Amino acid sequence: MIFLAIVRANVRHLLEEPGLSLAYFQPGSLPPETFRRPVSVYAIARELHLPYETARRHIGKLLNTGLLDRGGDGGVVFPAAVNERPEVRQAVVTNFHATVRYAQTLADVGLKATCGPAPDAEARAAYMPREVVRLSSDYFLNTVDLLTTNLNLDLVEGLMFLAIVRANTLHVTLDAALAATFSGVDEIPPDGLRRSVSVYALARDLRLPYETARRHGGKLLELGFCERADDRGLVVPSHVHARADFKAGVEDYGRITQAFVNSLSLAGLVLT
Known part of the structure; x- marks a missing residue:
């Protein structure tokens, strides 16, 4: 669930703009890396009603498995390559x-x-x-x-x-x-x-x-x-x-x- 919340947060801004959602969610049409916005551990913990330490621990596991990367501002992001x-x-x-x-x-x-x-x-x-x-x-x-x-x-x-x-x-x-x-x-x-x-x-x-x-x-x-x-x-x-x-x-x-x-x-x- 933490993983799903991060994926959604990374592209939420695209989903809120008319037309962009369908443009980037057809087969083979993934949002480019530059369009993905990192999300903080705190934001995910707050959204999912989780203790911060619980969110931090599980996000750490996702980072260790390569399902997530660190963003430039310290947040986490789902890299497009993981789709493959x-x-x-x-x-x-x-x-x-x-x-x-x-x-x-x-x-x-x-x-x-x-x-x-x-x-x-x-x-x-x-x-x-x-x-x-x-x-x-x-x-x-x-x-x-x-x-x-x-x-x-x-x-x-x-x-x-x-x-x-x-x-x-x-x-x-x-x-x-x-x-x-x-x-x-x-x-x-x-x-x-x-x-x-x-x-x-x-x-x-x-x-x-x-x-x-x-x-x-x-x-x-x-x-x-x-x-x-x-x-x-x-x-x-x-x-x-x-x-x-x-x-x-x-x-x-x-x-x-x-x-x-x-x-x-x-x-x-x-x-x-």
């Missing part, structure tokens, strides 16, 4: 296919672009995979920022919270009838439907050290965001989902997701 590394190219492909699957899932439940007429067949055939990947990374970072800001959590607490919520009701999401029943902001699955998740499973799924997951899970318990089930697993109870700040966050998430789908449409990816 096999693991980075594979990550782009994996991200792209995951984004297409997610967009199809959204389309299946009726969430479609509202930004105007869909592109014609020729435009769809020419959609820009690199732009789709960038949009998905931006969407992910915006989602995490929304959660951590609305609920006043740090990055790891926010990710843990999301993972607990998902694990508690994944079976509901996968059941078409249940998913339709509990599809609205006010239609909250009862606690009897929730399945607890262990700290070990959370650590494994989020690729966190067990002690890190245990510590942040304990913080969520202290804050009242989750509870212990009879099997000692963690559950986010229905009364938390009914909180005004949580429901406001769900509505904000809906708006962010609609904007994401609209952006995918403008990039030529339209699923019906």
Whole structure:
């Protein structure tokens, strides 16, 4: 996530200028090195709600692996040459296919672009995979920022919270009838439907050290965001989902997701 935030910060100014985003995110069209602006460790720590030392340590690891370079002002930058590394190219492909699957899932439940007429067949055939990947990374970072800001959590607490919520009701999401029943902001699955998740499973799924997951899970318990089930697993109870700040966050998430789908449409990816 730190890596994604740095990549976005390096080219944020390009993305905010009409036309430049698409110009530099077609296959083979990468922003030149001179267009990349270094970002400080402090700025990344602040954006991701991380302790400065945590951000500094992980950015140091990225520098050591060659995924980042130092900029002229002491900041860090993602060098264009890294795009050709096999693991980075594979990550782009994996991200792209995951984004297409997610967009199809959204389309299946009726969430479609509202930004105007869909592109014609020729435009769809020419959609820009690199732009789709960038949009998905931006969407992910915006989602995490929304959660951590609305609920006043740090990055790891926010990710843990999301993972607990998902694990508690994944079976509901996968059941078409249940998913339709509990599809609205006010239609909250009862606690009897929730399945607890262990700290070990959370650590494994989020690729966190067990002690890190245990510590942040304990913080969520202290804050009242989750509870212990009879099997000692963690559950986010229905009364938390009914909180005004949580429901406001769900509505904000809906708006962010609609904007994401609209952006995918403008990039030529339209699923019906």
